[in-house]
Structure formats: C-alpha cells, structure tokens
Amino acid sequence: MNRTRLVLVSCCAPCSSGAIEQLAKGDIPDVDDFIVLFYNPNIFPESEYKKRLDEQIKYCDSLGVKYAVLEYDHDAWRDAVRGLEAEPERGARCGICFAYRFKRAVQFAQDNGYNAIACVLGVSRHKDQSQVDMAAQSVCGDIKYLPIKWDDNLRLQINRETDFYRQNYCGCEFSIRKKQ
Numbered sequence: 001m002n003r004t005r006l007v008l009v010s011c012c013a014p015c016s017s018g019a020i021e022q023l024a025k026g027d028i029p030d031v032d033d034f035i036v037l038f039y040n041p042n043i044f045p046e047s048e049y050k051k052r053l054d055e056q057i058k059y060c061d062s063l064g065v066k067y068a069v070l071e072y073d074h075d076a077w078r079d080a081v082r083g084l085e086a087e088p089e090r091g092a093r094c095g096i097c098f099a100y101r102f103k104r105a106v107q108f109a110q111d112n113g114y115n116a117i118a119c120v121l122g123v124s125r126h127k128d129q130s131q132v133d134m135a136a137q138s139v140c141g142d143i144k145y146l147p148i149k150w151d152d153n154l155r156l157q158i159n160r161e162t163d164f165y166r167q168n169y170c171g172c173e174f175s176i177r178k179k180q
C-alpha cells in the first residue's frame with residue numbers, strides 16, 4: 001500500500017492553523033507524513049512577506065511540525081501575472097498565481113519524496129475554492145492533489161485564541177485594499 005506523504009501548501013499562519021493541527025493530531029485519514037510548505041513569492045512588500053513567514057515558522061515550531069521555505073522570487077512572479085494587474089480578486093490573475101505556486105510545490109514534492117499535495121489557499125472568505133482546486137489539478141501531474149475540506153470552526157477557534165499577526169489583504173500589491 002502506498003503511504004501518503006503530503007505537502008501542505010500554506011499562505012500564512014492564520015489560514016493554515018486548523019489544517020496543521022488536524023494533520024498533526026492525525027485527524028486526516030491515510031496521511032502518514034506531512035510537511036508545511038511556505039512558497040509565497042506573490043506577497044508584497046518583502047517586509048510583509050517576512051512577517052507572514054515568521055508567524056508561520058513560529059506556529060509550526062510550537063507544534064513541532066516540519067516546514068520548508070522556498071525562494072522569494074517576486075520579480076519572476078510579477079512576470080507570470082503581467083498584463084493581469086487590473087484583474088479583481090478571484091479573477092484571472094489569481095488563477096495564474098495559484099498555478100504558479102502549485103507548480104513549484106509539485107517540484108518540491110517530487111524532489112523530496114512526497115506524493116500528495118493539499119492546500120489552505122482557498123479557506124479565506126475572499127477566495128474561490130473551486131478556482132484554487134482547478135489551478136492545483138492543472139499542474140499536479142503524477143503528484144496527487146487532495147482537495148481536503150478543513151475544519152473551519154477549528155481554524156477560527158485557534159485564531160481567536162492565538163495572537164497571530166493578521167494581514168488585511170491577500171498578498172500581492174494589486175490586492176492591497178485602499179483605506180476609505
């Protein structure tokens with residue numbers, strides 16, 4: 001029987017808290033091993049990227065969970081979404097952004113002996129889960145994509161009880177909400 005070794009693609013600590021706790025407790029059937037992957041070259045500016053990364057690392061360390069951090073190649077990400085700067089959130093730019101990050105996650109999985117991917121990129125109410133799932137499936141190849149429905153109540157409870165740094169925009173410069 002094939003063991004499931006999962007890469008959990010994460011954007012930040014508040015979105016991933018519940019999923020990480022479910023996985024760490026063994027609450028997701030058939031997942032034998034997992035690692036949290038932080039690959040978010042979409043985040044701008046770099047100071048914001050560092051805040052989200054620090055918070056992600058702090059949370060993984062608090063649970064004794066493995067994590068990996070990949071390169072912050074924001075200029076290459078900008079090239080990938082060129083021409084789509086004016087798209088709204090959930091529009092075409094987001095589909096490209098998700099696929100860009102999943103593609104690198106698949107490469108990470110292949111290089112490191114993992115055979116499945118799941119993510120928390122769709123848990124925010126601002127996101128379209130089906131768009132996230134489609135982007136992942138379009139690049140997964142021989143790596144299995146698991147569209148796990150995480151426990152929202154658990155995530156919200158952890159987030160109420162934990163003093164996470166919380167951002168008020170998705171990540172890229174085009175998603176920064178203007179103050180009214």
Ligand code: SF4
Nearest residue numbers: 094097170171172175
């Ligand atoms: S709004 Fe979020 S998902 Fe969409 S392109 Fe920007 S960072 Fe990526």
